[in-house]
Structures are given as C-alpha cells and as structure tokens.
Amino acid sequence: MGEKLPKGWKWVKLGNVCKVQGGFAFKSNDYVTKGNPIIRISNLIDGKVDLTDGTVYASDEIVKSLGQYKLSPDNLLIAMSGATTGKLGIVPKIFVSAYLNQRVGRFVNDISQLDIKYLGLFLSQPDYLSNILVNAFGSAIPNVSPGFLESLDLLLPPLPEQKRIAGILSDRLTAIDKARTATEVQLKAAKALPAAYLRQVFDSPEAQKWKRKKIGDVCELLPAKSIATEGDTEVLAITMACLSETGFQPAGIKRARMRSHDAALSRVASGEVLIARSNTSELVGRVAIYSGEVEGVVASDLTIRIKAGSTLKPTFLTNYLSSLYIQGYWKERAGGASDSMKKITRSQLIEELIPVPALAEQNQITIAVAEKLAGITALKQSLQFQLTTINQLPAAILRQAFNGEL
Numbered sequence: 001m002g003e004k005l006p007k008g009w010k011w012v013k014l015g016n017v018c019k020v021q022g023g024f025a026f027k028s029n030d031y032v033t034k035g036n037p038i039i040r041i042s043n044l045i046d047g048k049v050d051l052t053d054g055t056v057y058a059s060d061e062i063v064k065s066l067g068q069y070k071l072s073p074d075n076l077l078i079a080m081s082g083a084t085t086g087k088l089g090i091v092p093k094i095f096v097s098a099y100l101n102q103r104v105g106r107f108v109n110d111i112s113q114l115d116i117k118y119l120g121l122f123l124s125q126p127d128y129l130s131n132i133l134v135n136a137f138g139s140a141i142p143n144v145s146p147g148f149l150e151s152l153d154l155l156l157p158p159l160p161e162q163k164r165i166a167g168i169l170s171d172r173l174t175a176i177d178k179a180r181t182a183t184e185v186q187l188k189a190a191k192a193l194p195a196a197y198l199r200q201v202f203d204s205p206e207a208q209k210w211k212r213k214k215i216g217d218v219c220e221l222l223p224a225k226s227i228a229t230e231g232d233t234e235v236l237a238i239t240m241a242c243l244s245e246t247g248f249q250p251a252g253i254k255r256a257r258m259r260s261h262d263a264a265l266s267r268v269a270s271g272e273v274l275i276a277r278s279n280t281s282e283l284v285g286r287v288a289i290y291s292g293e294v295e296g297v298v299a300s301d302l303t304i305r306i307k308a309g310s311t312l313k314p315t316f317l318t319n320y321l322s323s324l325y326i327q328g329y330w331k332e333r334a335g336g337a338s339d340s341m342k343k344i345t346r347s348q349l350i351e352e353l354i355p356v357p358a359l360a361e362q363n364q365i366t367i368a369v370a371e372k373l374a375g376i377t378a379l380k381q382s383l384q385f386q387l388t389t390i391n392q393l394p395a396a397i398l399r400q401a402f403n404g405e406l
Helices: 116-123 128-137 146-150 159-202 260-266 314-326 329-333 346-351 359-401
Strands: 010-013 018-022 036-039 047-049 056-058 076-079 088-090 104-109 153-156 212-214 219-222 233-238 254-258 273-276 287-289 297-299 303-308 353-355
Touching: 018 146, 076 116, 088 116, 104 116, 116 128, 116 153, 116 159, 159 314, 159 359, 219 346, 233 260, 254 260, 260 297, 273 314, 287 314, 303 314, 303 346, 314 329, 314 353, 314 359
Parallel strands: 047 088, 233 297
Antiparallel strands: 010 153, 018 104, 036 056, 076 088, 076 104, 212 353, 219 303, 233 254, 273 287, 273 303
C-alpha cells in the first residue's frame, strides 16, 4: 500500500464505503419443493448466482417478514464460510424473487462513493481474498464475519474512474470468455480426431477385406501378478497412468512390492502391448505399447500383457486396440456392477477378432497413423497452450487496471 497512486486514488477500509449484510438463518424445516429460492454458497458458481438443481426454496409464508433479505438484480454476494470462502457471485438482471441464506453475504455499497461492479472486479483479483484468508486463518476453514470483510483494504479511485475501469474490464473479460469458449470447442474437436481417424482406417472398405483372426491365435498372453504389500521385493510397477493414447508414459511408474517369483514373471519387455484390465468405465481397455522406456518394470494383474506373434506388428496391434478403446468398445462390454471399477477379462481379449493384413501393409498403416497422430498431438498442444495463455489474461488485465494503467 506504500506505492504511488494515480491522482485521486486512495486506500480505504471497505466498511467506509460499503456494508456487508449476512443472510437469514433458514432452518431445514423451512424448505419446500417450490417457492422462493434460498441462495446458499452452492449457488455461487463461476462468478454468478445460479439456480442449480440443488437449490432449496422457502414458502411465501416464511419470507413475508424477511424483506431485508430479498435479493435484487446486480447484488454482489460472497461466501462467508467453508472451503470456498471468498467465492463471489452476481445476481443476474433477470432473476426470480430470492432470499439470502446465512453464511452468504451481500455487499450494500454507498453508490455515491463505490461502484458495485468495480468492487466485484477488485475482489476477484487472483489471490487477493485467498491471501488475506490464509494470513487470517492459516490452515483452518475460514468462517468470516461482515466485520472482517468490512475491515479489508480497498483501492478506491474517483467514482467516474471506477465506472470507466469496470466498463473496460467487463468488455475485455467478456471478450476473453468468448475466446476461451471458442478455443475449448476447438480443443474438444481436436481430442475427437484420433477416434475419427482410427475409425476411418479400420472401418474402411479396404479394411473390411482383411482376414480376421482371434487375438489368442496371433498373440501370446503373458502373466501379470498382483502387488503384495508383504512382498519381499521392491519393484517399479506400471500403473494405469502409464497407458495413454499418445504412448507409454514413464511418469506413471510407481514403486511397489511383489513376491520375487511373481516379479520375475511380470517383468515387461520392449514391444509388449499393455491393456488396462480393470479401471473406471472411461479408462478400462486403454492401451499402450511399451518400448523399453524404463528398464526392469513389472505389470500388475490390473494390466493385460500381450506379445504380438510373427504375423502382427506390435504397433499395428496397438493402433487397432486403441481404436477399440477410444470408440468406447470396452466401455460397453466391460463387466462389474460399478462404473468406478469395470473389468475386461483375458478370455474376452483373446477371443476378440483382429484384422491381419500383410506385414508390408501393416507397416504402411502404422507409419501413416504415427504421422497423423503426431500432427493431431501437435494441434492439441498448440490449442492447450493457447487456452493456458487465455486463462492467464484476466489476472494480467486486473493487475493492470488496479495499477492505474488502463
């Protein structure tokens, strides 16, 4: 607060220009299925007040004497307790009759000194409230009072300047939101490209002419043993985090223990194809080829190990199994009562039919797939970098505004 401020700007206590009103302590037996929404912390979502599926209601009879807690359009609200203390929300201009619940605060500003949109933008600066809360409460869950919030320091330009800053920031943040949404749409489309391309390869008219054989007839099924906390040998175990559509990820390897005999049987060799045998419905059947990235790793029984025979290239086998996975083939066929732990069996896998074109054609296909997927990966990385850059813009713009540089 010792920095030189632009002319007319000053630091004040929030309570000098704004009061914080707490909500009414509704009881659970006040709730009804329809009526007047009660705005709770859970209704503050992404800077807005949102009537979600979890919204609760109060009857007209309950709220008839609670006029001071009735919300108005453009009210700025703040969560005052729990892990999300400091979360903000603005009541939309078109809003039904709603009432403020306990532990949600409403800022009631002196309109002759403070623009409420400016206040919301100032408080939404990254780390502004979070730093204050950490310093005030440490690791404990905050439970702030109106008095605490009113004691915060607020940078206050003249009112016309507040309105000008709020207008510029609102326009720029809206433009950033639009850019973020457009980039997210492009990234989502890019993530769908591998599935579309592999489907094109393996569902093509040419592919329909390829001979098909059971995986068990053209591949060798290899053992994978269970992790044992009482095992006598420390191992580097492959986890599901190692298996991805972009290849084997060594960062997913974890230290674990196995019995020495099991560890020896489970050691993975370069060129083996690994499939997630048991995982969530979204991840079961995920596949990657192991190319010797880390020496001496082992596969647990959550992974199916297969070795391509002489008529199959391991990369072609991996591409085909990847096409099944990303099209949701195993998601539909995996067993298990819970979506959180689906399973495919070794028997299912070895009975699965796989196309087996000539080795020369397999080689051509794997080269073409590798080039295409590399291009898609580069596109996704570019869009992800773009999205990361966009997500950093609000903080930079807010910092610029409250340094008097707009």
